[in-house]
Amino acid sequence: xIKRNTIQCSLVLNAVNKLKNxxxxxxxxxxxxxDYPNISRATVYRNLDKLAKTGQIKxxxxxxxAERFDHLTHNHYHIKCLQCGQIFDVDMPYQENIENQIINxxxxxxxxHEIIFSGICPAxxxxxxxxx
Amino acid sequence: xIKRNTIQCSLVLNAVNKLKNxxxxxxxxxxxxxDYPNISRATVYRNLDKLAKTGQIKxxxxxxxAERFDHLTHNHYHIKCLQCGQIFDVDMPYQENIENQIINxxxxxxxxHEIIFSGICPAxxxxxxxxx
DNA sequence: GTATTTGCAAACAATTTGCAGATAT
DNA sequence: ATATCTGCAAATTGTTTGCAAATAC
Numbered sequence: 558x559i560k561r562n563t564i565q566c567s568l569v570l571n572a573v574n575k576l577k578n579x580x581x582x583x584x585x586x587x588x589x590x591x592d593y594p595n596i597s598r599a600t601v602y603r604n605l606d607k608l609a610k611t612g613q614i615k616x617x618x619x620x621x622x623a624e625r626f627d628h629l630t631h632n633h634y635h636i637k638c639l640q641c642g643q644i645f646d647v648d649m650p651y652q653e654n655i656e657n658q659i660i661n662x663x664x665x666x667x668x669x670h671e672i673i674f675s676g677i678c679p680a681x682x683x684x685x686x687x688x689x
Numbered sequence: 690x691i692k693r694n695t696i697q698c699s700l701v702l703n704a705v706n707k708l709k710n711x712x713x714x715x716x717x718x719x720x721x722x723x724d725y726p727n728i729s730r731a732t733v734y735r736n737l738d739k740l741a742k743t744g745q746i747k748x749x750x751x752x753x754x755a756e757r758f759d760h761l762t763h764n765h766y767h768i769k770c771l772q773c774g775q776i777f778d779v780d781m782p783y784q785e786n787i788e789n790q791i792i793n794x795x796x797x798x799x800x801x802h803e804i805i806f807s808g809i810c811p812a813x814x815x816x817x818x819x820x821x
Numbered sequence: 822g823t824a825t826t827t828g829c830a831a832a833c834a835a836t837t838t839g840c841a842g843a844t845a846t
Numbered sequence: 847a848t849a850t851c852t853g854c855a856a857a858t859t860g861t862t863t864g865c866a867a868a869t870a871c
Contacts, residue, residue: 561825561870582860597828602861604826620750620803623860636797648792656806660780665768666809671752673805674788677798693845693850714835729853734836736851755835 560611565596569604573614579625579635579644619644619673636674640681647674692743697728701736705746711757711767711776751776751805768806772813779806 572588573580580588586601605626609616615627619637625644634647656667677685704720705712712720718733737758741748747759751769757776766779788799809817 563826563870565827595828599829599862600827618752620752621756624753636799639800645795645797648794649790655804658781659806662780663777664811664814665777666814667768667806668771668808670804670806672787672802674791674799674802676800679796682796682798695845695851697852727853731837731854732852 560607563604564593565600566604566607568593568596569601570608570613573605573608573626574628577628579617579627581623581625583623585626617644618671634672634674636676636678638678638681639675640677640685643678645678647672692739695736696725697732698736698739700725700728701733702740702745705737705740705758706760709760711749711759713755713757715755717758749776750803766804766806768808768810770810770813771807772809772817775810777810779804 568589569585572585576584576588582598582602582605585605586596586598589596589601605614605616605624608614609626612630615630617625617627617635619625619635622642629646632651634649634651636645636647637643638645652670652672655670659667661667700721701717704717708716708720714730714734714737717737718728718730721728721733737746737748737756740746741758744762747762749757749759749767751757751767754774761778764783766781766783768777768779769775770777784802784804787802791799793799
Protein backbone atom coordinates (compact mmCIF):
# COMPACT_ATOMS: atom_id res chain seq x y z
CA UNK A 558 0.00 0.00 0.00
CA ILE A 559 2.69 2.44 -1.03
CA LYS A 560 1.52 5.88 -1.98
CA ARG A 561 2.51 7.57 -5.18
CA ASN A 562 1.95 11.21 -5.96
CA THR A 563 -0.21 11.16 -9.02
CA ILE A 564 -1.83 14.12 -10.68
CA GLN A 565 -5.20 12.42 -10.34
CA CYS A 566 -4.83 11.96 -6.62
CA SER A 567 -4.14 15.62 -6.00
CA LEU A 568 -6.96 16.59 -8.31
CA VAL A 569 -9.31 14.52 -6.16
CA LEU A 570 -8.00 16.00 -2.92
CA ASN A 571 -8.25 19.53 -4.28
CA ALA A 572 -11.77 18.96 -5.50
CA VAL A 573 -12.94 17.73 -2.09
CA ASN A 574 -11.31 20.70 -0.41
CA LYS A 575 -12.83 23.09 -2.89
CA LEU A 576 -16.35 21.59 -2.86
CA LYS A 577 -16.35 21.56 0.93
CA ASN A 578 -19.93 20.50 1.60
CA UNK A 579 -19.96 16.71 1.77
CA UNK A 580 -19.45 16.08 -1.89
CA UNK A 581 -20.46 12.77 -3.40
CA UNK A 582 -18.05 10.84 -5.60
CA UNK A 583 -20.08 11.98 -8.56
CA UNK A 584 -19.78 15.66 -7.64
CA UNK A 585 -16.05 15.27 -7.20
CA UNK A 586 -15.84 13.59 -10.57
CA UNK A 587 -17.89 16.33 -12.22
CA UNK A 588 -15.76 19.02 -10.58
CA UNK A 589 -12.55 17.50 -11.88
CA UNK A 590 -13.75 16.86 -15.40
CA UNK A 591 -14.22 20.59 -15.89
CA ASP A 592 -10.48 21.04 -16.09
CA TYR A 593 -9.36 17.51 -16.69
CA PRO A 594 -11.97 15.73 -18.80
CA ASN A 595 -10.07 12.46 -19.22
CA ILE A 596 -10.03 11.32 -15.62
CA SER A 597 -11.87 8.08 -15.02
CA ARG A 598 -14.68 7.62 -12.51
CA ALA A 599 -12.90 4.54 -11.19
CA THR A 600 -9.81 6.61 -10.47
CA VAL A 601 -11.88 9.12 -8.54
CA TYR A 602 -13.37 6.34 -6.43
CA ARG A 603 -10.00 4.74 -5.85
CA ASN A 604 -8.42 8.00 -4.76
CA LEU A 605 -11.31 8.99 -2.54
CA ASP A 606 -10.89 5.69 -0.73
CA LYS A 607 -7.17 6.09 -0.48
CA LEU A 608 -7.40 9.65 0.85
CA ALA A 609 -10.00 8.57 3.38
CA LYS A 610 -7.74 5.75 4.54
CA THR A 611 -4.78 8.05 4.99
CA GLY A 612 -6.98 10.50 6.88
CA GLN A 613 -6.65 13.37 4.45
CA ILE A 614 -10.40 13.46 3.92
CA LYS A 615 -13.28 11.91 5.83
CA UNK A 616 -15.75 9.45 4.40
CA UNK A 617 -19.29 10.10 5.53
CA UNK A 618 -21.71 7.27 5.08
CA UNK A 619 -25.31 8.31 5.03
CA UNK A 620 -27.85 5.48 5.07
CA UNK A 621 -29.57 4.87 1.80
CA UNK A 622 -27.40 7.29 -0.09
CA ALA A 623 -24.23 7.64 -2.02
CA GLU A 624 -21.14 8.03 0.10
CA ARG A 625 -19.92 11.51 0.71
CA PHE A 626 -16.51 12.94 1.36
CA ASP A 627 -15.68 15.76 3.69
CA HIS A 628 -12.69 18.04 3.86
CA LEU A 629 -13.24 18.31 7.63
CA THR A 630 -11.54 15.31 9.15
CA HIS A 631 -12.41 15.74 12.83
CA ASN A 632 -15.26 13.76 14.39
CA HIS A 633 -18.58 15.51 14.01
CA TYR A 634 -22.22 14.75 13.36
CA HIS A 635 -24.56 15.41 10.50
CA ILE A 636 -28.15 16.23 9.81
CA LYS A 637 -30.01 15.28 6.69
CA CYS A 638 -32.80 17.54 5.53
CA LEU A 639 -35.81 15.35 4.86
CA GLN A 640 -37.07 17.83 2.31
CA CYS A 641 -34.12 18.72 0.11
CA GLY A 642 -31.90 15.77 1.02
CA GLN A 643 -28.84 17.89 1.72
CA ILE A 644 -26.39 17.00 4.45
CA PHE A 645 -25.21 19.62 6.93
CA ASP A 646 -22.77 19.62 9.79
CA VAL A 647 -24.23 19.65 13.28
CA ASP A 648 -22.65 21.93 15.81
CA MET A 649 -22.61 19.69 18.85
CA PRO A 650 -19.81 18.39 21.04
CA TYR A 651 -18.57 14.94 20.14
CA GLN A 652 -19.99 12.48 22.67
CA GLU A 653 -16.78 10.84 23.81
CA ASN A 654 -18.49 8.96 26.59
CA ILE A 655 -21.72 7.93 24.99
CA GLU A 656 -20.67 4.31 25.16
CA ASN A 657 -20.72 4.43 28.94
CA GLN A 658 -24.48 4.52 28.78
CA ILE A 659 -24.61 1.15 27.13
CA ILE A 660 -25.65 -1.79 29.19
CA ASN A 661 -23.04 -4.07 27.68
CA UNK A 662 -24.26 -7.40 28.94
CA UNK A 663 -22.98 -9.33 26.00
CA UNK A 664 -19.36 -8.28 25.85
CA UNK A 665 -19.10 -6.20 22.73
CA UNK A 666 -16.01 -4.13 22.07
CA UNK A 667 -17.20 -0.63 21.18
CA UNK A 668 -14.92 1.28 18.86
CA UNK A 669 -16.82 4.32 17.58
CA HIS A 670 -20.16 5.77 16.69
CA GLU A 671 -22.01 7.90 14.18
CA ILE A 672 -25.02 10.06 14.83
CA ILE A 673 -27.20 11.15 11.97
CA PHE A 674 -29.99 13.56 12.72
CA SER A 675 -32.93 14.13 10.48
CA GLY A 676 -34.94 17.29 10.19
CA ILE A 677 -35.64 20.30 8.01
CA CYS A 678 -33.01 22.80 7.03
CA PRO A 679 -33.57 26.56 7.42
CA ALA A 680 -34.00 27.12 3.69
CA UNK A 681 -36.70 24.45 3.41
CA UNK A 682 -38.43 25.73 6.55
CA UNK A 683 -38.59 29.17 5.06
CA UNK A 684 -39.99 27.79 1.85
CA UNK A 685 -42.71 25.97 3.75
CA UNK A 686 -43.66 29.15 5.61
CA UNK A 687 -44.00 31.04 2.37
CA UNK A 688 -46.68 28.63 1.23
CA UNK A 689 -49.12 30.00 3.80
CA UNK B 690 -52.41 4.79 -0.49
CA ILE B 691 -55.16 2.33 0.37
CA LYS B 692 -54.06 -0.94 1.87
CA ARG B 693 -55.23 -4.28 0.59
CA ASN B 694 -54.74 -7.52 2.37
CA THR B 695 -52.69 -9.55 -0.01
CA ILE B 696 -51.16 -12.92 0.61
CA GLN B 697 -47.78 -11.53 -0.35
CA CYS B 698 -47.96 -8.74 2.18
CA SER B 699 -48.64 -11.08 5.07
CA LEU B 700 -45.91 -13.41 3.86
CA VAL B 701 -43.48 -10.51 4.05
CA LEU B 702 -44.64 -9.46 7.50
CA ASN B 703 -44.44 -13.02 8.79
CA ALA B 704 -40.97 -13.48 7.36
CA VAL B 705 -39.66 -10.35 9.08
CA ASN B 706 -41.20 -11.45 12.36
CA LYS B 707 -39.77 -14.91 11.99
CA LEU B 708 -36.25 -13.87 10.92
CA LYS B 709 -36.07 -11.37 13.77
CA ASN B 710 -32.49 -10.20 13.43
CA UNK B 711 -32.47 -7.23 11.08
CA UNK B 712 -33.14 -9.13 7.90
CA UNK B 713 -32.21 -7.66 4.56
CA UNK B 714 -34.73 -7.59 1.72
CA UNK B 715 -32.84 -10.44 0.17
CA UNK B 716 -33.05 -12.60 3.29
CA UNK B 717 -36.77 -11.92 3.51
CA UNK B 718 -37.13 -12.85 -0.14
CA UNK B 719 -35.15 -16.06 0.35
CA UNK B 720 -37.20 -16.97 3.42
CA UNK B 721 -40.48 -16.59 1.57
CA UNK B 722 -39.44 -18.42 -1.57
CA UNK B 723 -38.97 -21.58 0.50
CA ASP B 724 -42.71 -21.96 0.75
CA TYR B 725 -43.89 -19.65 -1.97
CA PRO B 726 -41.38 -19.75 -4.81
CA ASN B 727 -43.29 -17.51 -7.19
CA ILE B 728 -43.18 -14.30 -5.24
CA SER B 729 -41.32 -11.50 -6.96
CA ARG B 730 -38.43 -9.60 -5.48
CA ALA B 731 -40.14 -6.36 -6.45
CA THR B 732 -43.19 -7.34 -4.44
CA VAL B 733 -41.04 -8.05 -1.41
CA TYR B 734 -39.45 -4.62 -1.69
CA ARG B 735 -42.81 -2.93 -2.17
CA ASN B 736 -44.33 -4.62 0.84
CA LEU B 737 -41.35 -4.00 3.07
CA ASP B 738 -41.71 -0.32 2.29
CA LYS B 739 -45.42 -0.37 2.88
CA LEU B 740 -45.12 -2.19 6.20
CA ALA B 741 -42.42 0.23 7.32
CA LYS B 742 -44.64 3.18 6.43
CA THR B 743 -47.56 1.79 8.39
CA GLY B 744 -45.28 1.13 11.33
CA GLN B 745 -45.68 -2.63 11.39
CA ILE B 746 -41.96 -3.13 10.91
CA LYS B 747 -38.99 -0.78 11.23
CA UNK B 748 -36.62 0.09 8.46
CA UNK B 749 -33.02 0.25 9.61
CA UNK B 750 -30.66 2.06 7.34
CA UNK B 751 -27.05 1.16 7.84
CA UNK B 752 -24.54 3.28 5.97
CA UNK B 753 -22.94 1.58 3.03
CA UNK B 754 -25.18 -1.46 3.25
CA ALA B 755 -28.41 -2.93 2.11
CA GLU B 756 -31.42 -1.79 4.09
CA ARG B 757 -32.59 -4.00 6.87
CA PHE B 758 -35.96 -4.55 8.42
CA ASP B 759 -36.67 -5.12 12.05
CA HIS B 760 -39.63 -6.68 13.80
CA LEU B 761 -38.92 -4.44 16.80
CA THR B 762 -40.55 -1.13 16.06
CA HIS B 763 -39.52 0.92 19.08
CA ASN B 764 -36.63 3.36 18.84
CA HIS B 765 -33.32 1.74 19.56
CA TYR B 766 -29.72 1.81 18.43
CA HIS B 767 -27.49 -0.61 16.62
CA ILE B 768 -23.92 -1.76 16.49
CA LYS B 769 -22.19 -3.11 13.44
CA CYS B 770 -19.44 -5.65 13.94
CA LEU B 771 -16.50 -4.49 11.86
CA GLN B 772 -15.29 -8.07 11.53
CA CYS B 773 -18.34 -10.14 10.57
CA GLY B 774 -20.54 -7.27 9.42
CA GLN B 775 -23.55 -8.35 11.47
CA ILE B 776 -25.89 -5.82 13.04
CA PHE B 777 -26.92 -6.15 16.67
CA ASP B 778 -29.25 -4.22 18.94
CA VAL B 779 -27.63 -1.98 21.51
CA ASP B 780 -29.07 -2.00 24.99
CA MET B 781 -29.01 1.68 25.78
CA PRO B 782 -31.72 4.14 26.69
CA TYR B 783 -33.06 6.18 23.81
CA GLN B 784 -31.57 9.66 24.02
CA GLU B 785 -34.75 11.71 23.93
CA ASN B 786 -32.95 14.92 24.72
CA ILE B 787 -29.81 14.58 22.70
CA GLU B 788 -30.92 17.44 20.48
CA ASN B 789 -30.70 19.85 23.40
CA GLN B 790 -26.94 19.61 23.16
CA ILE B 791 -26.94 21.05 19.69
CA ILE B 792 -25.89 24.61 19.27
CA ASN B 793 -28.60 25.36 16.74
CA UNK B 794 -27.39 28.66 15.45
CA UNK B 795 -28.83 28.20 12.01
CA UNK B 796 -32.44 27.37 12.76
CA UNK B 797 -32.78 23.74 11.78
CA UNK B 798 -35.85 21.80 12.80
CA UNK B 799 -34.64 18.57 14.37
CA UNK B 800 -36.98 15.64 13.99
CA UNK B 801 -35.10 12.49 14.94
CA HIS B 802 -31.77 10.77 15.08
CA GLU B 803 -30.00 7.49 14.55
CA ILE B 804 -26.91 6.23 16.32
CA ILE B 805 -24.84 3.51 14.81
CA PHE B 806 -21.98 2.14 16.85
CA SER B 807 -19.13 0.18 15.42
CA GLY B 808 -17.09 -2.44 17.18
CA ILE B 809 -16.46 -6.14 17.50
CA CYS B 810 -19.10 -8.62 18.53
CA PRO B 811 -18.46 -11.22 21.27
CA ALA B 812 -18.20 -14.09 18.80
CA UNK B 813 -15.54 -12.34 16.73
CA UNK B 814 -13.67 -11.25 19.86
CA UNK B 815 -13.54 -14.84 21.00
CA UNK B 816 -12.33 -15.95 17.60
CA UNK B 817 -9.53 -13.39 17.72
CA UNK B 818 -8.46 -14.59 21.15
CA UNK B 819 -8.26 -18.16 19.93
CA UNK B 820 -5.67 -17.16 17.36
CA UNK B 821 -3.07 -16.59 20.09
C1' DG C 822 13.26 -1.37 -13.88
C1' DT C 823 9.33 -2.39 -11.65
C1' DA C 824 5.45 -2.00 -8.95
C1' DT C 825 1.70 1.13 -8.54
C1' DT C 826 -1.76 3.66 -10.82
C1' DT C 827 -4.65 4.77 -14.59
C1' DG C 828 -8.57 4.47 -18.08
C1' DC C 829 -11.79 1.75 -20.05
C1' DA C 830 -15.47 -1.21 -20.22
C1' DA C 831 -17.78 -4.63 -18.19
C1' DA C 832 -19.54 -6.58 -13.82
C1' DC C 833 -21.89 -5.98 -9.77
C1' DA C 834 -25.38 -5.28 -5.99
C1' DA C 835 -29.39 -3.21 -4.32
C1' DT C 836 -33.33 -1.19 -5.56
C1' DT C 837 -36.93 0.87 -8.63
C1' DT C 838 -40.01 1.19 -12.48
C1' DG C 839 -43.24 0.39 -16.56
C1' DC C 840 -46.65 -2.35 -17.90
C1' DA C 841 -50.13 -5.86 -18.65
C1' DG C 842 -52.66 -9.11 -16.24
C1' DA C 843 -54.48 -10.69 -11.62
C1' DT C 844 -56.98 -9.81 -7.44
C1' DA C 845 -59.20 -7.69 -3.17
C1' DT C 846 -62.88 -5.03 -1.85
C1' DA D 847 -66.32 -2.65 -11.28
C1' DT D 848 -62.27 -0.74 -10.51
C1' DA D 849 -58.34 0.71 -8.33
C1' DT D 850 -54.60 -1.55 -6.16
C1' DC D 851 -51.26 -5.11 -6.30
C1' DT D 852 -48.40 -8.57 -8.54
C1' DG D 853 -44.81 -10.65 -11.53
C1' DC D 854 -41.69 -10.01 -14.93
C1' DA D 855 -37.98 -7.96 -17.18
C1' DA D 856 -35.55 -4.01 -17.99
C1' DA D 857 -33.67 0.28 -16.10
C1' DT D 858 -31.20 2.84 -12.62
C1' DT D 859 -27.76 4.11 -9.31
C1' DG D 860 -23.55 3.76 -6.98
C1' DT D 861 -19.56 1.29 -6.85
C1' DT D 862 -16.01 -2.29 -7.93
C1' DT D 863 -13.04 -5.08 -10.81
C1' DG D 864 -9.96 -7.16 -14.56
C1' DC D 865 -6.68 -5.94 -17.56
C1' DA D 866 -3.33 -3.80 -20.60
C1' DA D 867 -0.95 0.47 -21.08
C1' DA D 868 1.04 4.52 -18.65
C1' DT D 869 3.77 6.50 -15.07
C1' DA D 870 6.17 7.59 -10.50
C1' DC D 871 9.96 6.54 -8.01
